[in-house]
Amino acid sequence: MSDLVVENLVAGYGDARVLHGVHLTVGEGEICAILGPNGAGKTTLLRALSGMVKARGTVRLGGADLSGRSPDALARQGVAHVPEGRGTFMPLTVEENLRLGAFVRRGKAQVEADLARIHAYFPALRTRLKQTAGSLSGGEQQMLAIGRALMLRPRLLLLDEPSLGLAPLVTRELFRIVQAINQEERTTVVVVEQNAHLALGIAQQAHVLETGRIVLSGTAAEIRADEQVAQSYLGYRV
Numbered sequence: 001m002s003d004l005v006v007e008n009l010v011a012g013y014g015d016a017r018v019l020h021g022v023h024l025t026v027g028e029g030e031i032c033a034i035l036g037p038n039g040a041g042k043t044t045l046l047r048a049l050s051g052m053v054k055a056r057g058t059v060r061l062g063g064a065d066l067s068g069r070s071p072d073a074l075a076r077q078g079v080a081h082v083p084e085g086r087g088t089f090m091p092l093t094v095e096e097n098l099r100l101g102a103f104v105r106r107g108k109a110q111v112e113a114d115l116a117r118i119h120a121y122f123p124a125l126r127t128r129l130k131q132t133a134g135s136l137s138g139g140e141q142q143m144l145a146i147g148r149a150l151m152l153r154p155r156l157l158l159l160d161e162p163s164l165g166l167a168p169l170v171t172r173e174l175f176r177i178v179q180a181i182n183q184e185e186r187t188t189v190v191v192v193e194q195n196a197h198l199a200l201g202i203a204q205q206a207h208v209l210e211t212g213r214i215v216l217s218g219t220a221a222e223i224r225a226d227e228q229v230a231q232s233y234l235g236y237r238v
């Protein structure tokens with residue numbers, strides 16, 4: 001069953017249109033990778049889904065119509081966005097950043113349970129709760145950004161370039177954790193990622209976005225086997 005349904009999504013900045021009618025569906029509890037060249041509109045797509053950029057068209061999540069909602073309303077409906085560059089509050093501590101992620105959650109017990117849950121996914125954060133986010137390594141900051149998003153108990157997790165600037169070992173660990181979150185919590189994930197090998201390694205399905213349109217959709221295996229994808233994004237010929 002489709003969890004996320006996007007129909008004819010149009011978005012841009014001022015007069016500059018970036019998304020020209022995007023259609024895509026993501027199955028419930030699935031990981032979907034979005035591939036595409038620089039400037040294709042991948043970040044804009046995630047921003048449109050989290051309400052950071054105004055968009056026209058239809059967005060449904062779990063059957064609920066979320067079209068045109070504000071970022072706050074979308075967060076309350078379970079849409080969590082981890083932007084490129086992470087968006088953590090550097091002067092605040094790890095714990096303060098995590099607690100900020102709970103802004104739509106009610107009840108102390110629930111928040112404490114969520115903190116424990118996030119510490120279990122990211123043990124490195126548990127030992128650094130009183131450190132400022134700015135003092136963390138790049139990988140730890142990305143973990144904190146994802147941890148903060150998890151405080152929402154999201155139904156839909158949007159990840160923008162999680163591997164950006166991270167060492168390969170750290171990136172692999174991060175993707176392993178994203179996969180664990182998806183499997184344990186059945187969170188639907190949309191991940192924009194330059195490292196197509198990694199993204200297709202954890203995704204069930206993928207879409208290629210070029211100049212604001214989806215030009216190819218399929219299972220991760222189908223997309224991996226596509227000659228054009230292999231040459232453009234995987235660096236080999238099939």
Ligand SMILES: Nc1ncnc2c1ncn2[C@@H]1O[C@H](COP(=O)(O)OP(=O)(O)OP(=O)(O)O)[C@@H](O)[C@H]1O
Pocket residue numbers: 013016018036037038039040041042043044045
């Ligand atoms: N805040 C903004 N204001 C105006 N134009 C923007 C803004 N952000 C992005 N754009 C433009 O929108 C287009 C799509 O950008 P976007 O960041 O969505 O692409 P992308 O596929 O994520 O690219 P990249 O892989 O380089 O991050 C580009 O032409 C970009 O210059």
